[in-house]
Amino acid sequence: MKKGDLPLLITVIIITVFGLIMIYSASSIWSMYKFNNQYHFVIQQAFFFVIGLGLIFILKKIDYHIYYKYANLIILICAVFLVLVLIPGIGSIRNGSRSWFGIGSFGIQPSEFAKIGLIIYTAKYLANNNRLMKNIVKGVLPILGVIGFFFLLIMLEPDFGTAMVIVLTLVVLIFISGVQISFFLKIGLVGLLGIIGIIIAAPYRMKRIVSFLNPWSDPLGSGYQILQSLYAIGPGGLLGQGFLHSRQKYFYLPEPQTDFIFSIISEELGFLGVLIVTSLFIIIFYRGISIALKTNDLFGKYLAFGLSFGLIIQASLNLMVVVGLIPVTGVTLPFLSYGGSSLLVSMASIGILLNISKNN
Amino acid sequence: MFFNDIHIRIRFIFLVMIIILLLVIGKVFYIQFFSYNKLSQITEDLWSRKMTINAPRGDIVDRNGNVLATSVVTTTIYVVPSQIKDKEKVSKDIAAILNCDYNDVYKYVSKNSSMEIIRKGMDLPSDIATQIDNLGYDGVYLVVDSKRYYPYGDSLAHIIGFVGSDNQGLSGLELTYDEYLKGINGELKYYSDGKGNKLEVPDSYVAPSKGMTLELTLDIELIKALDNELKNAMDKYNSNAALGIVMNPKTGEILAMGSKPSFDPVNYQNFSEEIINRNLPIWMTFEPGSTFKIITLASSIEEEVVDIFKDTYTDTGSVNVDGSTLHCWKHGGHGTQTYLEVAENSCNPGFVSLGNKLGVDKLMGYIEKFGFGKKTGIDLNGEGNGILFKKENMGPVELATTAFGQGISVTPIQQITAVSAAINGGNLLTPYVVHSIIDDSSKSIIFENKPIIKREVISKETSTMVRFVLESVVANGTGKNAYIENYRVGGKTGTAQKVSNGKYLVGNYILSFIGFLPASDPEVIVYIAVDNPKGVTQYGGTISAPIARNIMLSAIETLGIEEKSGGMLKEYSYLDVKYLIVPDVVGMSKEDATKALKDFQVKYSGNGDKVVYMSPKADTFQSVDTTINLLLN
Known part of the structure; x- marks a missing residue:
């Protein structure tokens, strides 16, 4: 039995500790303002980091085949929680979404956990129906139906x-399970037509797109966050303003420790900081992909790829939002953004990945 | 192998994600290295709050460096409401120190804005400023400001103009040269967070730099003398207006210019726009009257249509032109006179004959060459054009009246510039008041005005002749009241009936005089006009000539113009015999001296036979009534 992928574990610990440091820098002003304690956010996050580390070591020891066995139960529990969270009184609203279970000052986001649940379920489905996947109607549409159901549940929050x-x-x-590429082209075409239809149906959506392309057209409204983000990134230059020397965190950039922590990293550590962060993500993704490639068990392969890709796609979406490549979507940056559920789920993914690598 | 297809797709996805992350890095690179300057500027503005520190305006000085307009230091109190924690206490303390109402201060302190001015441009005594400073409150700022001060008040208001509440030039030179005078504002910049609180980042201070100095051609002593005379003319005769220009006829430099009514440049709001906007010496247009005859005369001499010494004209008191009867100002006429005498007597029918000798084309040609009908181009705002007859519309009557200065309309500045050309050797100049612009910080001259000769209108010889005639007018003719002993004064009076709605007003004249000295080589020319003086003989020689004489006396003293004596006897031969040159008798015996001074009264003092000292001095021009004091030894 192998020890698991050590470089992956080390990289994750490095990026999370780096995240803690940057959360401290980014949040101290807001933290002082809201809680009269500049360490409030960083202490909470550190607490989740410790739990997350424990989680990694536990999950690393649990044979991942158990998820295969309980996949249906897991997804059922996820569905129940996603329905429960929509009920006023049980789910609580934060930042305009009813997506939280409040427990004291902590909050748990069931949609974050559903992410892992759905990856497990889909990996199992794909592994079981490997031959069926050539058949769109019998193989692909059922799983798309399940995905669509969960998509709708989460969009009801909305998140x-x-x-x-x-x-x-x-x-x-x-896609990687081998479904014909022509199918994805068709889906893409339908999606494109759908988007065009939606825009024709409601021309105000066009304005949103324009406001994304030119945030200066509405600097205090829809363009505000992205402009404040650019104001942070721009003056960073090669080496940044220096650690702790961000200006935008002084109430200019809203909640700089969560979705826009990358802006503060760019501002304080400059282009160099940006290169380091993206490199760390590439290393994590690369290690995850390697595990998937090395795994001979089809479920393990899909699971490893799904967990790795889930992390990298979330990171990419966040980075593209922050630098203004796509409109604001509200995605946190794994390992770096403040947020307990997000961190725990990300670290749990790593724990599972490490177990898969151990079984190779 | 079974996994092959899956592995290819996994690697493909890996590649796609790498490309996406490279895009992100590329975008960051673009933002940080290509939009850097733009974004840095925006964020600098976003993070900082600026308090402008107004630069003191540059001084305006006269030709000798006397300050005509300057800036005095004042203090402005700013508050930044978001930085003030205990608004009640701060308001209370400031109100107590400023000795004003608490609510008045609280109003500003509690306002939801980034910056408020509590008091602008106050003459805040330094001890009060120190008291406020000592409070040491965050968010209360004392900033140096400045206020314009005009030591000579209304006497220069039309030329210099005035500034608005933000020290911006609003009229006159203050407006025209605002760019140079205003200086570069400084600023006090502090950094704040998104909620307006001050950050612990050092404030940055950029000192303002004072505006440039504008040096004028004016002489404050002459300004004061002129202002004084104009005030008198207004008070004494209850005139509608009075104006004057003093100029160097050889360069076009304006030495003094003034008019009444005027206004207080500090409280300009209390005056009508008409008074403020009308700089009479360059704006007002009116019939020049007889002063215009100088132009007709100069043109006639230049064209050689007349020999002023030999040719004669017989004035019967009126002349019939094309059915209209034009009268001479002297009832019954002047009889037979040489044209020199026609000029001395300012005889209208005589000038009509000169006009006829010249004809429309030549006369109008000269009038235009002398600059009438067009702005002179003086560097002041609000100049008038004047009105001339159109050549093609001119019949014999228009030609006749133009020749003696009626029916056309000119500005005082046109008149003085034209006469300057007639007496300075024939050159028409562009008059100007700005001598130079000096950048005090670098001690360099940014701009310097030089005399500009527009064109040569008449020859040197003609000009000499015109000076001779005008000197004769003062010595023997209508300009006697401007005569100054030992200085060769030339000049011409003007009495112009005012026109309203196409009709001449009865008993309503503009009385003018234009004079210069020394006639041999003019250094100063003076133009005076008084609009509708009351209770006196309305004649230029009686009202304006004495004023001009006083101004010329001031000019002699101020400019240090030397007496012109010696070899003048001949030129004064046409003078009244009462004036003679005093011969030098120092060193002579008492008997010889008595003989030499036979035309004067003589008083001796001391014992002896030899003259050791005489007063007045020899070679000066004295009337025969003068007593010559001789000291004998």
Whole structure:
């Protein structure tokens, strides 16, 4: 029995500790303002980091085949929680979405956990129906139906960001399982026509797109966040303003420790910081992909790829939002953004990955 | 192998994700290295709050460096409401120090804005400023400001103009040269967070730099003398207006210019726009009257249509032109006169004959060459054009009246510039008031005005002749009241009836005089006009000539113009015999001296036979009534 992928574990610990440091820098001002304690956010995150480390070591020891066995139960539990969270009084609203279970000052986001649940379920489905996947109606449409159901549940909260991450991850997972490329082209075409139809039906959506392309057209409204993000990134230059020396965190950039922590990293550590962060993500993804490639068990292969891709696609979506490549979607940056559920789910993914690598 | 297809697709996805991350890096690179300057500028503005520190305006000085307009230091109090924590206490303390109402201060302190001015441009005594400073409150700023001060008030208001509440030039030179005078504002910049609180980042201070100095051609002593005379003319005669220009006829430099009514440049809001906007010496247009005859005369001499010494004209008191009867100002006429005497007497029918000798084309040609009908181009705002007859519309009557200065309309600045050309050797100049612009910080001259000769209108010889005639007018003719002993004054009076709605007003004249000295080589020319003086003989020689004389006396003193004596006897031969040159008798015996001074009264003092000292000095021009004091030894 092998020890698991040590470089992956080390990289994850490095990026998370780096995240803690940057959360401290980014959040201290807001933290002081809201809680009169500049360490409030970083202490909470550190707490989740410790739990996350424990989780990694536990999951690393649990044979991943157990998920295969309980996949249906897992997804059922996820569905129940996703329905429960929609019920006022049980789910609580934060930032405009009813997507949380509040427990004291902590919050748990069931959609984050559903992400892993759905990856497990889809991996199992694909492994079981490997031959069926050539058949669109019998093989692909059922699993797309399940995905669509969960997408709708999450969109009811609404949490567009997480829903996007889940759909993209699962669709790519189906893609690598060997479904004809022509099918994806068709889906893409339908999607494109759908988008055009939606825009024709409601021309105000065009304005949203324009406001994304030119945030200066509405600097205090829809363009505000992205402009504030660019104001942080721009003056960073090669080496940045220096650690702790961000200006945008002084109430200019809203909640700089969560979705826009990358802006603060660019501002304080400059282009160099950006290169380091993206490199760490590439290493993590690369290690995850390697595990998938090395695994001979089809379920393990799909699971490893799904978990790795889930992390990298979330990171990419976040980075593209922050630098203004796509409109604001509301996705956190794995390992770096403040947020307990997000960190725990990300670290859990790593724990499972490490177990898969151990079984190779 | 079974996994082959899956592995290819996994590697493909890996590649896609790498490309996406490279796109992200590329975008960051673009933002940080290509949009860097733009974004840095925006964020600098976003993060900082600026308080402008107004630069003191540059001084305006006269030709000798006397300050005509300057800036005095004042203090402005700013508050940044978001930085003030205890608004009640701060308001209370400031109100107590400023001795004003608490609510008045609280209003500003509690306002939801980034910056408020509590008091602008106050003459804040330094001890009060120190008291406020000592409070040491965050968000309360004292900033140096400045206020315009005009030491000579209304006497220069039309030329210099005035500034608005933000020290921006609004009229006159303050407006025209605002770019140079205003200086570069400084700023006090502090950094704040998104909620407006001050950050612990050092404030940055950029000192303002004072505006440039505008040096004028004016002489404050002459300005004061002129202002004084104009005030008198207004008070004494209850005139509608009075104006004057003093100029160097050889360069076009304006030495003094003034008019009444005027206004207080600090409280300009209290005056009508008409008074403020009308700089009479360059704006007002009116019939020049007889002063215009200088132009007709100069043109006639230049064209050689007349020999002023030999040719004669017989004035019967009126002349019939094309059915209209034009009268001479002297009832019954001047009889037979040489044209020199025609000029001395300012005889209208005589000038009509000169006009006829010249004809429309030549006369109008000269009038235009002398600059009438067009702006002179003086570097002041609000100049008038004047009105001339159109050549093609001119019949004999128009020609006749133009020749003696009626029916056309000119500005005082046109008149003085044209006469300058007639007496300075024939060159028409562009008059100007700005001598130079000096950048005090680098001690360099940014701009310097030089005399500009527009064109040569008449020859040197003609000009000499015109000077001779005008000197004779003062010595023997209508300009006697401007005569100054030992200085050769030339000049011409003007009495113009005012026109309203196409009709001449009865008993309503503009009385003018234009004079210069020394006639041999003019250094200063003075133009005076008084609009509708009351209770006096309305005649230029009685009202404006004495004023011009006083101004010329001031000019002699101020400019240090030397007496012109010696070899003048001949030129004064046409003068009244009462004036003679005093011969030098120092060193002579008492008997010889008495003989030499036979035309004067003589008073001796001391014992002896030899003259050791005489007063007045020899070679000066004295009337025969003068007593010559001789000291004998």
